[in-house]
Amino acid sequence: MTLIPTLQTERLTLRAPxxxxxxxxxxxxxxERSHFVGGPQTHAQTWRTLAAEIGHWHLRGYGRWAVEETATGAFCGMVGPWCPEGWPEPEIAYDLMGGxxxxxxxxxxATAALDFVFNTLNWKTAISFVAxxxxxxxxxxxxxxxxxxxTFDLGKLGTVNIFRHPKEARI
Known part of the structure; x- marks a missing residue:
């Protein structure tokens, strides 16, 4: 079982989903806010999405963190490395909740996530898919x-633009 690290930024806590x-x-x-990331979807589908987020950590050894405001504990979104079956390489994915x-x-x-994958996982690059x-x-x-x-064809999500995050850009 993979231990999911907690990351702290100035205002945020990135923790296990x-x-x-x-x-x-x-x-x-x-x-409709979710339409760029596979939504809208039913509550049952969202339950499976959350299970996939948690399971990704155990299958790949990395995954997206739940992001919360440190001061309030409010859940803000999901950010981090993500590479489900069918992805050509790992991406840094980010979704913010409304408000x-x-x-x-x-x-x-996302800066904290990139620092983690480059400095802890020793990745040389990552991508982000963007509609x-x-x-x-x-x-x-x-x-x-x-x-x-x-560009890359993500099937149900259509053709998306690939943005490359090279490690050298962060040094």
């Missing part, structure tokens, strides 16, 4: 130092 995150995830995945955008939380959490219409996600990838390098 847990059952208590389900209500906020169910609300997110039931909304937490515009605060820099995605940048702060062509998801301008906010593309802007975040660029803020993180990524450059667009092509």
């Amino acid at each position: 847990q059952q208590g995150d389900y209500p906020a995830l169910a609300e997110f995945y039931a909304s 937490f955008e515009g605060k820099g939380y995605a940048t702060e959490a 062509p219409e998801n301008h906010a996600s593309a802007a975040l990838a660029r803020r993180l130092g990524a450059q667009q390098e092509g």
Whole structure:
């Protein structure tokens, strides 16, 4: 069983996903806000999504963290390395729950995730998949130092842009 590390940033705690995150995830995945990441979906599908997030850590040895505001304990989203079956290589994926955008939380959490994969897992690179219409996600990838390098067909999610995060950009 993989021990899921906890990461701290200035304002956020990145911790293991847990059952208590389900209500906020169910609300997110039931909304149109989730359409770039496979939603909307039913509550039963969201339960499976949460189980996949937790299981990914045990199958791959890494995964996405639940992100919470340290000061309030509020669940903000999911951020971290992700590589389910069918992905060509690991990505840094990020989803924020409604009401937490515009605060820099995605940048702060994704920066911590990138530092972890480059410095702890010794990755040389990572990607982020971004739907062509998801301008906010593309802007975040660029803020993180990524450059667009092509496209990939993610099946149900359609053709997405690939943004490359090279380790050298973080040094």
